[in-house]
Amino acid sequence: MGAGAADASCTLHVAAHALASSLQPQVAAVFFASAAFTLALAVLLGSLRLRRPPWWCACAVCECYLSASWAGEFDNLCDWYAHLLRAVPGRTVHVHVLGNVLTANPPTVEHMLRARFDNYPKGAPFSAILADFLGRGIFNVDGDAWLFQRKLAAAELASPAIRAFAANVVASELRCRLIPLLHGSASSSASKLLDLQDVFRRFAFDCICKISFGLDPGCLELSLPMSAFADAFDAASMLSARRAAAPMHVLWKLKRLLNVGEERELRDAIGLVDALAAEVIRQRRKLASSGGGDDLLSRFMGSINDDKYLRDIVVSFMLAGRDTVASALTAFFLLLSDHPRVADAIRDEVSRVTKEDNPLTIATPEKLKDMHYVHTALYECMRLFPPVQFDSKFAAGDDTLPDGTFVARGTRVTYHAYAMGRMESVWGSDCAEFRPERWLRGGRFVPESPYRYPVFQGGVRVCIGKELAIMEMKAAIVAVVQRFDIEAVGRSSRRPKFAPGLTATFAGGLPVRVRRRREHVGGQECPPG
Numbered sequence: 001m002g003a004g005a006a007d008a009s010c011t012l013h014v015a016a017h018a019l020a021s022s023l024q025p026q027v028a029a030v031f032f033a034s035a036a037f038t039l040a041l042a043v044l045l046g047s048l049r050l051r052r053p054p055w056w057c058a059c060a061v062c063e064c065y066l067s068a069s070w071a072g073e074f075d076n077l078c079d080w081y082a083h084l085l086r087a088v089p090g091r092t093v094h095v096h097v098l099g100n101v102l103t104a105n106p107p108t109v110e111h112m113l114r115a116r117f118d119n120y121p122k123g124a125p126f127s128a129i130l131a132d133f134l135g136r137g138i139f140n141v142d143g144d145a146w147l148f149q150r151k152l153a154a155a156e157l158a159s160p161a162i163r164a165f166a167a168n169v170v171a172s173e174l175r176c177r178l179i180p181l182l183h184g185s186a187s188s189s190a191s192k193l194l195d196l197q198d199v200f201r202r203f204a205f206d207c208i209c210k211i212s213f214g215l216d217p218g219c220l221e222l223s224l225p226m227s228a229f230a231d232a233f234d235a236a237s238m239l240s241a242r243r244a245a246a247p248m249h250v251l252w253k254l255k256r257l258l259n260v261g262e263e264r265e266l267r268d269a270i271g272l273v274d275a276l277a278a279e280v281i282r283q284r285r286k287l288a289s290s291g292g293g294d295d296l297l298s299r300f301m302g303s304i305n306d307d308k309y310l311r312d313i314v315v316s317f318m319l320a321g322r323d324t325v326a327s328a329l330t331a332f333f334l335l336l337s338d339h340p341r342v343a344d345a346i347r348d349e350v351s352r353v354t355k356e357d358n359p360l361t362i363a364t365p366e367k368l369k370d371m372h373y374v375h376t377a378l379y380e381c382m383r384l385f386p387p388v389q390f391d392s393k394f395a396a397g398d399d400t401l402p403d404g405t406f407v408a409r410g411t412r413v414t415y416h417a418y419a420m421g422r423m424e425s426v427w428g429s430d431c432a433e434f435r436p437e438r439w440l441r442g443g444r445f446v447p448e449s450p451y452r453y454p455v456f457q458g459g460v461r462v463c464i465g466k467e468l469a470i471m472e473m474k475a476a477i478v479a480v481v482q483r484f485d486i487e488a489v490g491r492s493s494r495r496p497k498f499a500p501g502l503t504a505t506f507a508g509g510l511p512v513r514v515r516r517r518r519e520h521v522g523g524q525e526c527p528p529g
């Protein structure tokens with residue numbers, strides 16, 4: 001995952017102030033003594049090597065980052081990065097204080113994800129940032145540990161039996177949970193709003209738990225309501241992303257050592273995430289002892305006898321399956337609310353493709369494949385709102401990027417999918433428009449190179465859940481658009497405001513008003529039992 005869609009306004013003053021307010025006096029003394037020592041050491045080392053420490057750069061970009069003055073003009077850090085990247089011909093910018101080279105240049109993206117893949121691993125610094133949350137899960141490792149998890153999970157997700165099972169899970173979640181919930185909202189008073197982002201998170205979480213772990217989260221025996229665990233998951237994602245956006249990693253490391261401030265919050269959140277994962281593993285074992293177990297987690301359990309490692313795998317799949325899908329669906333309905341003609345075109349296509357069926361049944365994967373317009377609308381949505389806004393690697397050795405930028409060993413290199421989707425040089429002068437037709441040729445969806453559209457990444461570590469995610473999202477879109485009109489209230493797709501996290505999340509959720517399109521009683525869609 002991209003380590004941080006975080007809007008970090010991390011000046012040294014702000015960091016010091018925040019720290020001071022979170023520390024007990026005696027702890028503060030120890031902390032400031034250590035910080036002063038670190039600072040003095042860095043200054044000394046910096047002067048001996050006759051160059052500034054990386055977090056002490058005074059160039060315009062770094063000053064803007066450190067003083068957070070970009071926030072005067074832009075709503076989100078990612079919008080400022082997109083602006084910077086548009087302004088340079090090579091579409092590559094070095095933010096020295098973060099030791100981060102950002103790129104929106106397709107040949108450079110291909111270079112790092114495919115041609116020189118071996119030189120651009122996740123790397124030790126990335127793993128350190130996310131180690132507490134993701135451990136040795138697939139997103140946070142390289143080499144053998146990565147290959148082992150990838151091979152096993154990719155084979156499982158590609159199996160026809162799992163695909164059929166996944167389609168049934170999605171259909172049942174739509175029929176029995178999501179649609180009745182929306183019917184309920186449509187029946188309530190007109191002034192009552194629903195947070196659609198929250199609804200899609202619950203939908204995607206239930207789907208991934210059933211598909212990957214063979215478990216309904218509703219059956220878990222937990223000490224707290226599921227919402228507490230969901231909040232903990234979000235907090236862990238947001239606080240881990242903050243680490244990645246900090247210019248001085250020594251600060252979060254010290255805070256972690258002293259267990260204060262945000263690091264204390266992170267530890268508490270991860271404690272709940274651990275409890276959730278432990279319960280998933282316990283229930284899976286219990287079910288396995290009474291037969292059954294053809295799911296992804298059971299496969300991993302067959303080869304791994306280490307509960308900590310299993311925990312990391314469970315957490316990674318929860319993150320992969322919940323937040324990405326929920327992010328894309330939320331953005332989709334925000335865009336649709338601003339573009340009713342796209343909703344009409346989707347309804348036309350659904351009636352064309354499902355002509356002999358009842359339009360209110362859940363579309364099968366085969367029918368969904370024939371819905372090219374729905375596909376283009378979804379791709380177009382993720383061009384403007386990629387769930388993983390950016391993704392970083394660390395150069396294992398010195399290198400020169402295709403645009404001529406020199407990258408020293410150990411430098412973080414980030415491809416910025418959000419900026420690329422809004423780049424005139426990649427998508428033309430109407431790049432800011434939501435125009436699904438740009439993906440259609442002769443009525444059929446035609447994909448782009450993954451290096452121009454790295455929404456699912458590309459190359460050697462391309463997303464292995466892509467087909468599953470697309471089926472799930474298309475099924476949800478068709479089911480909702482056929483039955484309801486969704487009006488986003490107080491939000492515009494032109495001025496999105498993101499919250500920090502590993503995946504793109506709208507700050508304050510997506511409040512919507514739901515209106516029923518046909519007279520239809522929600523509960524009747526779900527067969528009894």
Ligand code: HEM
Nearest residue numbers: 001320321324325328387388455456457461463464465469
């Ligand atoms: C809209 C939906 C999704 C999007 C946009 C998306 C995007 C991505 C991206 C950008 C990566 C690269 C992340 C990195 O290297 O840090 C990735 C990797 C991955 N995704 Fe997805 N993903 C989606 C849904 C899913 C789902 C539903 C699953 C679960 C079954 C999944 C499983 C994975 C896994 C296991 C990897 C790691 C691949 C590797 O490192 O070899 N994804 N995805």
